[in-house]
Amino acid sequence: xxxxxxxxxxxVLILIRDLGGLAIIFIMPMVLVFVMALIQDSTFRKMDxxxxxxxxxxxDRDSVGLAxxxxxxxxxxxxxxxxxxxxxxxxxxxxxxxxxxxxQVGIIVPGKSTEKLRKKAVYLVDKALEDEDLPLNKPDxxxxxxxxxxxxxxxxxxxxxxxxxxxxxxxxxxxxMVFKLFSERVSDLxxxxxxxxxxPSGVIQLEERNAVNVHTEIIPNSVQHNVPAWAVxxxxxxxxxxxxxxxxxxxSGSMLRIRLMPGSYWVTIMAKIIVYLFISSIQxxxxxxxxxxxxxxxxxxxxxxxxxxxxxxxxxIATGLAATGYxxxxxxxxxxxxxxxxxxxxxxxxxxxxxxxxxxxxxxxxMMQNFSIISPLNWGLEGFxxxxxxxxxxxxxxxxxxxxxxxxxxxxxxxxxFLRLKKN
Numbered sequence: 001x002x003x004x005x006x007x008x009x010x011x012v013l014i015l016i017r018d019l020g021g022l023a024i025i026f027i028m029p030m031v032l033v034f035v036m037a038l039i040q041d042s043t044f045r046k047m048d049x050x051x052x053x054x055x056x057x058x059x060d061r062d063s064v065g066l067a068x069x070x071x072x073x074x075x076x077x078x079x080x081x082x083x084x085x086x087x088x089x090x091x092x093x094x095x096x097x098x099x100x101x102x103x104q105v106g107i108i109v110p111g112k113s114t115e116k117l118r119k120k121a122v123y124l125v126d127k128a129l130e131d132e133d134l135p136l137n138k139p140d141x142x143x144x145x146x147x148x149x150x151x152x153x154x155x156x157x158x159x160x161x162x163x164x165x166x167x168x169x170x171x172x173x174x175x176x177m178v179f180k181l182f183s184e185r186v187s188d189l190x191x192x193x194x195x196x197x198x199x200p201s202g203v204i205q206l207e208e209r210n211a212v213n214v215h216t217e218i219i220p221n222s223v224q225h226n227v228p229a230w231a232v233x234x235x236x237x238x239x240x241x242x243x244x245x246x247x248x249x250x251x252s253g254s255m256l257r258i259r260l261m262p263g264s265y266w267v268t269i270m271a272k273i274i275v276y277l278f279i280s281s282i283q284x285x286x287x288x289x290x291x292x293x294x295x296x297x298x299x300x301x302x303x304x305x306x307x308x309x310x311x312x313x314x315x316x317i318a319t320g321l322a323a324t325g326y327x328x329x330x331x332x333x334x335x336x337x338x339x340x341x342x343x344x345x346x347x348x349x350x351x352x353x354x355x356x357x358x359x360x361x362x363x364x365x366x367m368m369q370n371f372s373i374i375s376p377l378n379w380g381l382e383g384f385x386x387x388x389x390x391x392x393x394x395x396x397x398x399x400x401x402x403x404x405x406x407x408x409x410x411x412x413x414x415x416x417x418f419l420r421l422k423k424n
């Protein structure tokens with residue numbers, strides 16, 4: 001125990017003297033999670049929480065134009081703009097503003113749109129109620145067309161969303177006009193006063209729900225993703241000071257002197273694991289504090305931790321062990337600190353990209369989603385997702401904790417093998 005305590009004190013003193021390493025371990029991850037959460041906040045917002053400025057010109061100035069304008073105004077995601085720089089919009093100005101990317105969408109309701117729609121509605125009602133042999137005046141072949149201008153760089157999926165929304169709106173206007181004319185004609189034929197009213201809501205309704213555990217109401221957002229994601233990333237980045245420490249001990253002869261001391265060399269290895277596991281735990285706590293106290297000050301959601309603190313502790317320990325084991329393996333294999341730092345940092349970045357740290361796995365292509373399971377950072381992130389988003393408990397995170405622990409044991413075996421080879 002005396003050798004273990006002395007070894008732990010040695011590791012702590014080495015860390016305290018390395019101010020640059022401490023900055024990498026503690027300050028950089030906190031700044032990183034703060035910046036990434038702010039940048040990705042709009043990406044993680046639901047569409048109904050995002051306002052879109054839409055240019056609008058109503059050349060019809062009748063029922064169709066007024067109904068479309070009102071429908072767009074009633075939408076929670078659209079802010080309607082009918083002027084620019086205090087001047088009424090015209091077509092030329094609208095095309096210029098949208099083509100330059102200053103606005104993403106412009107909508108024009110051409111003149112006589114209501115007149116054309118009314119003629120079509122009258123024809124449909126007359127055709128339904130009159131004798132088939134009775135000649136009817138067909139409306140003009142040219143339909144009423146709503147013009148939509150899109151920014152050329154806008155995504156196809158967004159175009160389809162806008163088109164579908166406008167299509168639903170115009171269909172409701174057309175069916176409402178047909179229903180009104182039909183009820184008036186029925187009233188005239190039966191010589192009674194029409195009392196029917198058109199309800200555009202329909203019989204079938206759509207209800208939107210988030211696919212989360214029935215025991216929780218936590219909804220994924222930028223904070224719920226970025227805090228655990230970058231916490232896992234930061235925990236694995238402790239390999240930089242850890243590998244430098246191991247290689248420096250080996251090259252300076254300190255490792256040989258430690259081996260000559262009574263007791264097993266595993267005591268020294270355990271001291272490194274204990275110290276760096278403690279450092280990882282402090283990192284994680286600091287990241288949680290950023291998500292709880294700092295990010296809400298900038299308008300971001302509050303980090304929700306779920307209801308299973310013991311499960312969080314298990315995942316922190318498992319992730320910290322995996323990160324420390326990986327650092328031990330790299331430090332034992334590499335010959336110089338430069339090799340260890342370069343390979344370690346690049347490999348962690350690759351694991352982060354594959355594991356869903358940079359962007360969530362569900363937005364990746366299907367092939368990359370299959371590859372994400374090989375990343376130990378993904379195991380840690382999925383474990384914290386299970387706790388924070390699905391209200392999972394200890395049994396729910398055991399598979400991820402087991403994978404991380406197995407990864408740690410494999411890395412420690414590699415480290416012990418190479419350290420024995422290089423015990424000169």
